[in-house]
Amino acid sequence: MSLRIDLDRLHKDLEDLGQLGRDPRGGVSRPSFSRADLEARDWLKGRIREAGLELREDGAGNIFGRLPGAGRVVMAGSHLDTVVNGGMFDGAVGVLAALECLRRVKEEGLAPVKTMEVASFTDEEGNLVGDFLGSRAFAGLIDPDALRAGQTSFGMPLKDILAGTAFTPETILGASRERPDLEAYLELHIEQGPVLDTEDVPVGIVEAIAGKCWRLCSFTGRAGHAGTTPFELRRDAFLGLADFAPKATRLAAAEYEGSMVTIGKITAHPGAFSIIPGQVDFSLDVRSVSADGLAGLERALLTLAEDIAATRGLGFVSKLIDKAEPVRIPARIQDLLKEEAKKLGYETLSLPSGAGHDAQMIASVCEAGMIFIPSPDGISHSPEESVRWEDLDKGANLLLAAWLRLAG
Amino acid sequence: MSLRIDLDRLHKDLEDLGQLGRDPRGGVSRPSFSRADLEARDWLKGRIREAGLELREDGAGNIFGRLPGAGRVVMAGSHLDTVVNGGMFDGAVGVLAALECLRRVKEEGLAPVKTMEVASFTDEEGNLVGDFLGSRAFAGLIDPDALRAGQTSFGMPLKDILAGTAFTPETILGASRERPDLEAYLELHIEQGPVLDTEDVPVGIVEAIAGKCWRLCSFTGRAGHAGTTPFELRRDAFLGLADFAPKATRLAAAEYEGSMVTIGKITAHPGAFSIIPGQVDFSLDVRSVSADGLAGLERALLTLAEDIAATRGLGFVSKLIDKAEPVRIPARIQDLLKEEAKKLGYETLSLPSGAGHDAQMIASVCEAGMIFIPSPDGISHSPEESVRWEDLDKGANLLLAAWLRLAG
Structure with missing residues (x-):
């Protein structure tokens, strides 16, 4: 029988970490460089040392624990930061399962050919200056001007948040120069969606990580008195959006496989009971696992909105807020994961990741793969x-088997 | 030729009054009992005295100027208060045209049988504690408990706002006891909608004043990650509203003549780019000129929303916020206005009032009628x-002719 992780130990690690940043609403609030995150960093460093791994931290605050070998590095990890009032598994599962794998490899006295390294990346959740700060810095994908200008999402300049730490915008920009020669990267993560749970499959093999495009859009019409403006003389901006929303959904579902569109944020102006909306602002979140699909759907949605505006005597404008290209997981990695799962006797399902992950950034510097375990009821953040512990056991054992095979 | 108003004098009065409460954004801000409104009250009292009319003020701060006769009172008026950053014609036109009528009657030495009285009602715009405070008090339609509890819409208790004045909640409640024996009430007002302007007709004869029903509604679904929740597993509360809005409009337009429905205020929760709305709150403004139509349409809209919720696996709840019953203008008053307009050679159009007016309250104590003049481009508030001065001339001359006929 192949090497297995110690589920009880992993379980205890997750529970211990989950106490750091525990918030009064019952969740975990551990944004990067918050007091709770600094505690979690110290806790992780302690665990890495206890495991007898070589501890290393780069200029972006990414934390590594190394089991040295002769060859290039095969890495596994995720992140320890959380959204505000989030949960205790998103990110933590991937870091602590990787740590548990290396503990087992070391305990068994195995000597893989290649260097194995667990990684915990800074600010995956983008609480500071956009998603994936740590893995983006690690992969050398940071725009220096944007980072130096660095206004954080909650208003305080990045350098003020970094003030109590060993890091500055310059050390973050230097992090990619500290990157070892990577052969591959694996990441175990909760699905954050309902597919595995609904299909009742314990392990998912990720085929692609969706790209995303965020636009802030507005239909503009003419405000008017709700009691005195006949229907035929109205130019109600909200009715434009009400027309657009279901058509946008149908367009994505029918013509762009593997794509999503969501309108999550809506503001009607002036926003009174008795006034017909003269303008409605809304967010458009477009995702696709294919670069062509993402670009095509984005274009088709803008055309749809312009057509609706023209038909209804409205205006339409939109502004790009953020964009990340999709990533395909290499067939070699997917096949390797499927083969190891089969050996372990685990049922798997291949599926795309609609959410972004550190693996999406690291895929630009080496082959990267992802393993999902179910999110009961699809709930995350x-x-x-x-998580179900038996699913975690399977996900972590698959990570261990695939990682060891990559490490030779 | 019949008696005519002095348009130049009326024009000058409107311009003079329009300077009081002039705000830096170019509009007029004259909420009741603001400094600007107190100035406007003093200015109006001066004009009433100058005209040789008997000045009277009731416990609600309603101001009257009387030309005594032998019989019951026939009254005409409107209000001098405005919304914040409103215009200089809404309300002012009705008070100052009525004042001009009485000046001309007095100048010509006419002695109508009945008493004629110009009225200016307090807080028609509902800046204090709901619409029509003055005319509601005058008609005896105030709920004493609600008034005494009187939290104003901008947070300060009503009694604090009244502190610098001669009025208290108790004097307001007593105003209806000071009401003279009324025979009829006429009100000239800007249309506040585009119908007369679009039809190019200078004078409107109001057939009915629409009732209104305000509900705060919510569709509830389930929030979820925009990237990871497949369309078929979503319960997107906003898509429920997007389905409801056009159907609600079609229902009102096709099956409830003389009715309106407007969704003016929309909030999606939690309101983020990447989260499917788990709840959407929205306002529903329903209006109809018929009581049956109002009740029927309100019921039909709630049924529609419940059906949509059931079909989409959503919840639907709503709460009544405000209600005012519609008022039919008596045929005698409408006919009299049409006949006098015909004598004057004015083209008229009969139309409902979608907005509420003081006449709606006073209709509960005597026959009430309304004359509209066009709002260019339908703009008010x-x-x-x-206004176009030639339209105002016609509207005011029709008021004078009809009023004199009612006064005998």
């Missing part, structure tokens, strides 16, 4: 986020 | 609110 919430105090109700959970 | 805005610094761009305007």
Whole structure:
């Protein structure tokens, strides 16, 4: 029988870490460089030392624990930061399962050919200056001007947040120069969606990580008195959006496989009971696992909105807010994961990742793969986020088997 | 030729009054009992005295100027208060045209049988504690408990706002006891909608004043990650509203003549780019000129929303916020206005009033009628609110002719 992780130890690690940043609403609030995150960093460093791994931290605050070998590095990890009032599994599962794998490899006295390294990346959740700060810095994908200008999402300049730490925008920009020669990267993560749970499959093999495009859009019409403006003389901006929303959904579902569109944020102006909306602002979140699909759907949605505006005597404008290209997981990595799962006797499902992950950044410097375990009821970024321990056991054992095979 | 108003004098009065409460954004801000409104009250009292009319003020701060006769009172008026950053014609036109009528009657030495009285009602715009405070008090339609509890819409208790004045909640409640024996009430007002302007008709005869029903509604679904929740597993609360809005409009337009429905205020929760709305709150403004139509349409809209919720696996709840019953203008008053307009050679159009007016309250104590003049481009409650002077001339002359006929 192949090497297995110690589920009880992993379980205890997750529970211990989950106490750091525990918030009064029952969730975990551990944004990068918050007091709770600094505690979590110290805790992780202690665990890495206890495991007898070589501890290393780069200029972006990414933390590594190395089991040295002769060849290039095969890495596995994720992140320890959380959204505000999030859960205790998103990110933590990937870092602590990788740590548990290396503990088992070391305990068994195995000597893989290649260097194995567990990684914990800074600010995956983008609480500071956009998603994936740590893995983006690690991969050398940071725009220096944007980082130096670095206004954080909650208003305080990045350098003020970094003030109590060993890091500055310059050390973050230097992190990619500290990157070892990577052969491959694996990441175990909760699915954050309902597919595995609904299909009742314990392990997912990720085929692609969706790209995303965020636009802030507006339909503009003419405000008017709700009691005195006949229907035929109205130019109600909200009715434009009400027309657009279901058509946008149908367009994505029918013509762009593997794509999503979501309108999550809506503001009608002036926003009174008795006034017909003269303008409605809304967010458009477009995702696709294919670069062509993402670009094509984005274009088709803008055309749809312009057509609706023209038909209804409205205006339409939109502004690009953020964009990340999709990533395909190499067939070699997917096949290797499927083969190891088969050996372990685990049922798997191949699926795309609709959410972004550190692996998306690291895929630009080496082959990267991802393993998902089910999110019961599809819940994440919430105090109700959970995992089933038997699923975690399977996901972590698959990580161990695939990682060892990559490490030779 | 019949008696005519002095348009130049009325024009000058409107311009003089329009300077009081002039705000830096170019509009007029004259909420009741603001400094600007107190100035406007003093200015109006001066004009009433100058005209040789008997000045009277009731416990609600309603101001009257009387030309005594032998019989019951026939009254005409409107209000001098404005919305914040409103225009200089909404309300002012009705008070100052009525004042001009009485000046001309007095100048010509006419002695109508009945008592004629110009009225200016307090807080028609509902800046204090709901619409029509003055005319509601005058008609005896105030709920004493609600008034005494009186939290104003901008947070300060009503009694603090009244502190610098001669009025208290108790004097307001007593105003209806000071009401004279009324025979009829006429009100000249800007249309506040685009119908007369679009039809190019200078004078409107109001057939009915629409009732209104305000509900705060919510569709509830389930929040979820925009990237990881497949369309078929979503319960997107906003898509429920997007389905409801056009159907609600079609229902009102096709099956409830003389009715309107407007969704003016929309909030999606939690309101983020990457989160499917788990709840959407929205306002529902329903209006109809018929009581049956109002009740029927309200019921039909709630049924529609519940059906949509059931179909989409959503919840639907709503709460009544405000309600005012519609008022039919008596045929005698409408006919009299049409006949006098015909004598004057004015083209008229009969139309409902979608907006509420003081006449709606006073209709509960005597026969009430309304004359509209066009709002160019349908604009009101805005610094761009305007009138054409030739339309005002016609509206005021029709008021004079009809009023004199009612006064015998």
